[in-house]
Amino acid sequence: MLGYLRGLLGQLERKNGWTLAEAAGEVSPDGMQRLLRTADWNAGAVRDELRSYVVERLGGGGVLIVDETGFVKKGTRSAGVARQYTGTTGKIDNCQIGVFCAYATPAGRALIDRELYLPRAWTDDRQRAHAAGIGDEVGFATKPELARRMLTRALNAGVPATWLTADEVYGQDKRLRVWCEQQGLPYVLATRSTDTVATIDWRQRRVPRADRRAARIRLGAVLGRRRRARPAPLRLGAPGAAGRLRPGLGPLGAGPPQHSPRPRRGARGRLLRLRRTGRDPLAQLIAVAGGRWRIEECFQAAKNEAGLAFYQVRDYTAWYRHITLAMLAHAYLAATRASAEKGGPQPEPSSSSR
Template structure:
């Protein structure tokens, strides 16, 4: 079956990164387990799903086994590019947060995260997605370390953060991933991102150096050079002064409920954003919700001529990263890692990207196969593909004796953890 070949092919792509056969097999089983229909995808559950008697092999894979997560990431990215690559591809950057308790998980602190929509105790990861006409998926990741971490080297050492890792803003992490993708010859012509990244002047400048066109959301108070760069005007003020004839209705792509139509206005010739000798084309794109009237603003740049239709398409493609986050968390447990250390986070997340790549490639193959053969059904979705993979490919162990052994193991392990927690709490309350 083609899907089995895809799963095997993705795992084989990075098999050579493991010097020993045990972690190599464990990695393949780990990726398969992330695709399995289990409630929580931690080392315990993945080991049980695979038929192991204990979680040691999975825990060793994330903690102590010798392998380079970044090298595996490179292999997974190449597999994605080989199947989904397109010269008109779009790199989409965004972040997502995982709510955490305590202070020991790498990168955790009280900070704003869009996952909760407010300031919470959370860990934030910055991700890069690749989107083309063939499909989309996540291809890179960075954990964000606040200054409260990078300024405390002892804390970093306890969590396994390398000594050469210094503080970097989320925009700098995004630039690092985009630059790495360009060096790896990922076929992309565009970059898209939300306001958190579009408002960053340095990131926009770095993208121009890479000769990547961009459609980056900016805030309503973003200052736009006009009159040949002599003056600057707020983006929302420019929108308010536009005549009715400046707006045109276009679709930003198809959504789950049909085409996503908005009203668009395009100021196709605004002043340079930085270097006045830049030979590219600067513009401001404005989107208006035709129901609520809500406005969104995009700072755009292209190394050569571009059309409104192209810019609108790229603005709409930005939602691919949101869909990838939803699939990553809902289908392969991207947010279910129960790890604290730097190395373990990168390893778990990399294997989750591999599992997500399997689903993205299978979805692309299904669209190609079903384009003319199933007019009375929708295309196979990532969610449905994972369900079918479980039914057709994954055979979990389900004997009663096996389940009872795992139940006993969990209860003993949890009893040990309970005793340790009680002892720690009593020592804090009544120190010797």
């Protein structure tokens, strides 16, 4: 396993079974393939150590971020592969979709959990599923359901998260929002402009039908990001509601849902659902909303620097094993970067990698 991790962290142009084996001084990729396919080790246990390692190195008070990324593939036999939309290419493509959870603090960010999305074409065809190593116990789960599994593991493990943020795939899922409220986990989740929300008089209305009074907030200006700031309407509300972020809004969840005005015609940006427990500063709410881009940086770094997308396995278990080890390699890089920025000693890898 250590040789595999060293290869992922190395300066190899491509990181597959052959190149990783050569970097480790092995004459064939058999050992690397055996590590992913048949070796006796638990990827879930390594994931748990990885999560603890990330929290230890990056500190508490972080934000959990859920998002997905695609892995473009050829053929039809890789577990979960299908023609589906992926932001990786910006179109419908033949790919696998991984749903991920990241943990971000001011010190850094890293991926801490993963689930492979299986379309119904896979879970309804048990013969095909068995051929890819997918057991009968694995059924269909939506992306929000996969997110809830990962968040449950994170909270049960004591991850000191103060917020959850995710895009509209997850924000429009009522069961996920209710679950977060039951767990006492505040969230900032994107929603669609066509979603129905509750207004101050408790009537159900679609977002565009609400009135237009609200100030526009420049996310980039508040967050201090370098790229050009664009007006971004932010919607918030009590559990199950939505509305534009405005100065002076009181705590949510203590009374009827607050008003949910519509963005001005032509305004660009995300509409967000928000659940909070107190009078959080406006800048903090905006920072949580705008911080969702951190998981995109995790994807980019993990793919470019830790070989997240460089795998040639079709098996369900092998996917989880490679992705977990690539996440561990990326977490080590994130911890090293965080330590260097603080001027501290270089961190040791997780014990699971030794």
